[in-house]
Amino acid sequence: MAKTLVIVESPAKAKTINKYLPKGYKVQATMGHVRDLPKSKLGIDIENNFEPSYVTIRGKGDILKKMKSEAKKADMVLLATDPDREGEAISWHIANYLNLTKEGSARIEFHEITKNAIRNSIKSKREINMDLVDAQQARRILDRLVGYSISPLLWKKIKKGLSAGRVQSVATKLIVDREKEIMDFVSQEYWNLNLDLIKEKNSDDYFVARYHGINGKKKDIGDEEELTKITDTLKNEEIKVLDVKKGKRNRKPPNPFTTSTMQQEAFKKLNFTTKKTMSIAQQLYEGLNIEGIGSVGLITYMRTDSIRISDEAKDNCKNYILENFGKEYLGTNIGKNKGKNVQDAHEAIRPTTIDLDPKTVKGSLKRDQYRLYKLIWERFAASQMSNGVYDTTSVDITCGQYGFKASDSKLIFKGFMKVYDMTEDSDETNDKGFIPELTPGELLFLKDMQKEQKFTQPPARYTEASLVKAMEERGIGRPSTYSPTIQTIRARGYVENIDKKFQPTELGIMVTELMEEYFKNILDYDFTAEMESSLDKVAEGDVKWQTVIEYFYKDFEKDLAHAEKDMEKIIIEDPVSDVECDKCGRMMVIKNGRYGKFLACPGFPECRNTKTIVEDLGIPCPECENGSIVQKKSKKGRAFYGCTNYPECNFMVWDKPVKDEQCPKCGSLLLQKGYSKTSKIYCSNEKCDYVKKQ
Incomplete structure (x- = not known):
């Protein structure tokens, strides 16, 4: 019986695929990439058309030896790595290492691991797509040129351990630019005015109309003086219905997921x-x-x-x-x-x-x-389901020159919302109370009004979700790079994640400003998107990968020489804390580590004392008399909350305790799960079912 060796990346994938293959097939996993550019040097021959020099990744030698042994026994080797550029490159590296011929090997591709998909892929064997391989090589070489050229410069001019990257530096810039927008933002006063209107005098049934503007044109209320003019008019002039519109509105179902969404x-x-x-x-x-x-x-x-x-x-x-x-x-x-x-x-x-x-x-x-x-x-x-359908009512109301709008929207057919919850993303503008039957010219009566002073808010800081969305919209990176990019900029200490929102650190701002000064192209959003587009053209066979690298490198080489010559050395001193080292008496400094900030003795390496930073929430411990609750971090960097009297007191919760508020049902500590607008505040007492309505 002919023997066929099937090569995939992971053991889990191998196990699933093996189930669908007939006898005579054997599946082996590579455990990811097997060959890459060397870690110890650039690994790119710039003078020889940017030729890369690949080496076997440490720890993969035994896997490759076993693979070579199995390949010799096989009549056919099927390369079944992931259906993308990275997967195509892995197959190419394996084919080269095993010296596979076109007759003795083939590339198979499937986008789902099911019986039909696996069997159909074997029927549709093909050669390795060198355009996809070249696109992956081009990306890898670009990233290596940037990382291995700029990072040592940052080590020399600022501090060790820093890095720069073609995508990570732009992602950091997005966060830095947003922080600058927030700092430059000037808040403006405005007022909201809502009317509780009734159709008949002394009625208890009212609906809400929102202030819209003057003489049919949208205009905000800028200050209290303007508000007073409007409220005086409401007291002295008739309020009447100008127009009533009824209709139906469809809400379309969302598209199926991409990586980003x-x-x-x-x-x-x-x-x-x-x-x-x-x-x-x-x-x-x-x-x-x-x-x-x-x-x-x-x-x-x-x-x-x-x-x-x-x-x-x-x-x-x-x-x-x-x-x-x-x-x-x-x-x-x-x-x-x-x-x-x-x-x-x-x-x-x-x-x-x-x-x-x-x-x-x-x-x-x-x-x-x-x-x-x-x-x-x-x-x-x-x-794949039908639209949600709403009955809508919109009413235009006037009082003198001032206009108000009332609207309500009633869901009459769920459609796709039968299976998918869209409440969090809802853009409904339903006001309190259903609008009664009204006719143009009809008089209305003012029951009450709500006046609220507001101030315009700066743009929100990025969350992981909104940062991914911004990167996708600007064409920065690809589906495979969003997550590792975010992990990298956090690990380098360029950004902090505070209450689920990204803030740049002083280091992140400094490195970004230096990069903008000396490496404008790398930090330019449009240039980065253009490079991604060029890589796509390589994958489509329209451009040679060396052309893309050469186009990038001719300016990058000049920028690098300029930076090495003119960039001044910057000394960054770690902030000094008010905590004394209990081993040598020096005042400890605040450092950034893999899992966030920690205290370290400045006497390193003579004194290696470190301590975790604890944030006291100012909330008394519910389980002991004189303890208070502090935020700590687990070994894996996850925040939790415990008592200052640990280990005598073992109080510990994962969700953040709520300050200055107790459960109205049993008086216990309240906890907050999550940080978004849909966060849940609930009672810590397992026997109490209290959940705060938001």
Whole structure:
């Protein structure tokens, strides 16, 4: 019997694939990349057309030896690495290492790990796509040139351990630029004015109308003097209905997930970091053991910027909707890809089998696996369903020259919202009280009014979700780079994540300003997007990869020489704390580490004393008399809250305690889960069911 060796990246993927292959097939995992540029040197021959020099990655020697041994025994080697540029490059490196011939090997590609997808990919064997390999090589070489050229310069001029990167430096700049916008922002006063209106005098039933403007034109109320003119008019002149409009409004279903939108929604709805989202999505893609079925890939490939869906998947989903919801819930959504440089090689992220709904697989998945799978499944099902339908009423109201608007919107058909919750993203403008039947010219009566002084707010700091969205909109990076980029700029100490929002550190601002001064192109948003577009052209076979590198390097080389000559050395001193080192008496300094800030003795290396930084919340410990609650961090960097009297007092919670507020039902400590507008405040007493209404 002929023997075939199938090569994939991960053991989990190997296990799932093995289930679908007939006898005579053996699957082996590479455990990721096997060859790369050397860590100890640049590894690029700039004088020889930027030729890269690859070496075996440390620790991969035994894997490659075993692979070579198995390949010699096989009649055919199938390269089944991931269906993207990185996967194509891994296959190319393996083919070179094993000296595979075109006759004795082939590339197979699948976007979901199911029986049909695996079998069909074997029927559609192809050669390695060198355009995709070259695009990956070009990206790797570009990133190496930037990182290995600028990082040592930053070490020499600022401090050791710093780094620069073609994408990471631009992502940091986004956060720095936003912080500068916030600092430069000048707040403006304005007032909100809402009227409680009734149709008949002395009625208890009222509806709310919002101030709109003057003589039919939108205009805000700028100050209290202007507000007083309006309220005086309301007291002295008639309030009447100018126009009434009734209608219906459709709410379209969302598109199925791309990598970016999945990361954004998982952050908002599940409180997942991008790293956690991608890790769990990888598990769902590679395959999990489902009771009664065995190991199965639950979702399609999770690195994609396309919203395209295969005809087969659409038909299966259509049948599921008809069977489980009815014909009226079947939609006609045909989403179109948007944004810069969208690649359409992959499908959107969707369940591999719509019949494996969340309730079917729940018992076989871990909690977070289930939550992400449920989100992906519901998003896909919703994308193929009908619109939500609302009855709408809009009323224009006048009093003298001043105009007011009242509106309400009533959901009359859920459509896709039957399966996908859109409440958090709701843009509804429903006002208090349903609007009664009104006719133009009808007089209304003022029951009450609400006046509220407000001030314009600066733009919000980026969260992980909004930063990914900004990177995608500007064409910075690709689906595979969003998460590692965010991890890198945090690890380098360029940004801090405070209450789920990014703030640049002093170091991050300083490095960004230096980069802007000496490496303008690298920090330019449009230039970065243009480079991404050039890499896409390499992948499509339209441009040679050396041309892209040469175009970049001719200016970069000049900038590098200028920086090495003119950049001044900057001394950064660590902030001194008010904590005395209990080993040598020096005042400890604040340093940034892998898991955030910590205290260290400035006498290093003679004195190596370190301490964690604890934030006292000013909340008495509920379990002991004289302790208070402080924020600490676990070994993995996760924040938790405990008592200052530890270990005598073992009080500890993961969610943040609420200050100056107790449970109104039992008097216990209140806790806050999450930081977003949908955060939950609940009682810490397990026997109490109190949850604060937001």
